[in-house]
Amino acid sequence: MNSPSKPVDRALVWFRRDLRVDDHAALYHALRSARQVFCAFVLDRDILDALPRADRRVEFILGALRVLDDDLRRLGGALVVRHGAAADEIPRLAAELGVQAVFANHDDEPAALARDARVADRLKSSGCELRTFKDHVIFERREVMTATGGAYGVFTPYKNAWLRKVDAFYLSSYPVERHATALAPTPLATGVPALADIGFQPAGLIAHVGQGSRGAEALLDDFLDRIADYGDKRDFPAVKGPSYLSVHLRFGTVSIRRLARLAHQRMQGGDRGAEVWLSELIWRDFYHQVMHHHPHAMTAAFRPEYDAIQWETGEHADTLLKAWREGRTGFPLVDAAMRQLHQTGYMHNRLRMVTASFLTKDLGLDWRRGEAWFAQQLLDFDLAANNGGWQWASSSGCDAQPYFRIFNPTAQSEKFDADGRFIRRYCPELAALDNKAIHAPWDRAPLAMQGVDYPRPVVDHAIARERTLARYAVVKSRKI
Known part of the structure; x- marks a missing residue:
């Protein structure tokens, strides 16, 4: 890798998953290395085009970009925002600005590494270089x-x-502000687009996360x-x-x-x-x-023997998945958690474990189906953490819980939401039940549930547990 401080006349800082001015590795090194530093972010269509038109993450990013642009302007620079494929836009922008180096922070997701390799090759062909740094x-x-x-x-x-x-x-x-005199404005920085400008619509971003x-x-x-x-x-x-x-x-x-x-x-x-x-x-x-x-673990089991598990498939499995997604499984804590995810784009960490265990070990569904749903719904979706958490819950990953450890959703509810406050917030149809009945309403208060629009449990946990033990035991008995 080239020396981060090797002098250049002009540099471009490519912001990605580092939307701040304070303590920013790539920005710091660019300011130390160049006479003029420009800043850019690409609303990457290779990512955005696959998303639903109402996506909280896009809304969050645009808000963060507005704050970032304000902060850069306060320091004497500005943010150029492009909407297109990053592999095209960054080399094009580097040429327009006449920079000799593009500075960016590492992104180790497999798709990001492939993208960066393409960008580096295209920059190199025009006499420019990509310099990257640890920051995340x-x-x-x-x-x-x-x-x-x-x-x-x-x-x-x-x-x-x-x-x-x-x-x-x-x-x-990294003390950015003391070197900020190298930041340069450019007429190419025309502000941050609105959601509608890039084909999106408001998704109901939860207010407490704030702006950038x-x-x-x-x-x-x-x-x-x-x-x-x-x-x-x-x-x-x-x-x-x-x-x-x-x-x-x-x-x-x-x-x-x-x-x-x-x-x-x-x-x-x-x-x-x-x-x-x-x-x-x-x-x-x-x-x-x-x-x-272990990049293979982003799409397959970290422990290869677990790819041999015979997960439930077919129409019934699809029906179970739908019930789980919609918070209609008949297990109140699971349902409240899934509704929280749908309504806010956030899920409490304890509940991520509970709902993941329920999908894989009560419903017998492939962890990748749950991981994909979380990837679509979570405002804080991070490939490494999401994959790691799902493989932990399914016992197929690094340092995962043993396969015979299976969360009892009712016991988890009684332990971590004893008075039912969380359940009542997201499952208001159960609000009238007492603090004992609310954790297993059909078992403990069947008369009170008559006429209540809340489903019966889609599985019997005790039976599902035995099926899971058998499913995993077959795999564990094999020598792979």
Whole structure:
């Protein structure tokens, strides 16, 4: 790779999943390397054209771009926004601006790597180069390896190695503003388009996520006031326990270095909540290094023997999938979680595990069907984390729960939503039931359910559990 500080006259910073000015690796290196720096984002049609016309993520991105453009203009630059295929638009824009280098931060998703290779080849043919940098995680690729030089497949040893390696250097920020005099405006920066301009329509973005980096700042300020309770409250969906920063991490409207630094400092000061939160941030790094070392796992089982599982198929399986998607399974916590996802684009992390376990181990459906639905619905969808979570739940991935560990959806409901507050919010037809009946209404209050538009359970959990054990046992008995 070329030296990040190798001088050039003009440079272009290509923003992707890093929609902020503060603590931005590629922007920092470009400002240190060039006399003039231009900035751009591509609304990539290779991605957007496959999305539904009402997609919350597109709405979020446009809001984040407006904040980014404002911040760049405040510093003397501006954001050029193009709508087209990134592999075409970036080389074209680089030529229009007469830059010698394009700076961008790493994106290790397989499709993104292929796109970047195409961009690099086209830039090279015109005498320009693509320079890329780590920005989205603390440790990436081969930075945390086992003693024998292999990739970690179990989280706890990875976490311990991560904690041994991390120090002030890896957590320090890139001071962009002190070098911002190199930012250059351009008449090509004509503002951020509206949804309708790119063929989309409003999708009902949930208000609390906020606008871009400003929204991230407000959420972080709020979370830091209650971070000490994170370990105690994070598993209860009716309680304000999580940080709610996942979408901002996904689109880089907040710096992972800043978050990890805050968590690490507070952990060293004895804050148990910060220690638990840091562990969640390390899980994120873990799944990204899994994606780097095992790209096959983004479409197939990490553990190949699990691709031999005989999942339920056919019309009945499709009916079960539809009931799960719509929150009509007859299991209140599962249904409330799926309705939360549909209505808001967000799902509480505990419930992601519960609903994924239910799909794979109660309904017997292929985890990829659930992963695809989450990929379509989640505002914070991240390929590495979504894949890792689904493979964890289906027992086919890295450090996954054993196949014989099967969440009981009623027991999960009683433990994590004991008074039914979360269920009542998203399943209001059950609001009149008492705190015991609401977790299994047809079993515990059948008379009260007469005339209520709520389905009977689509499966018997005890029977489904035995089927799952048998399904997995066949695979485990084979020598692959």
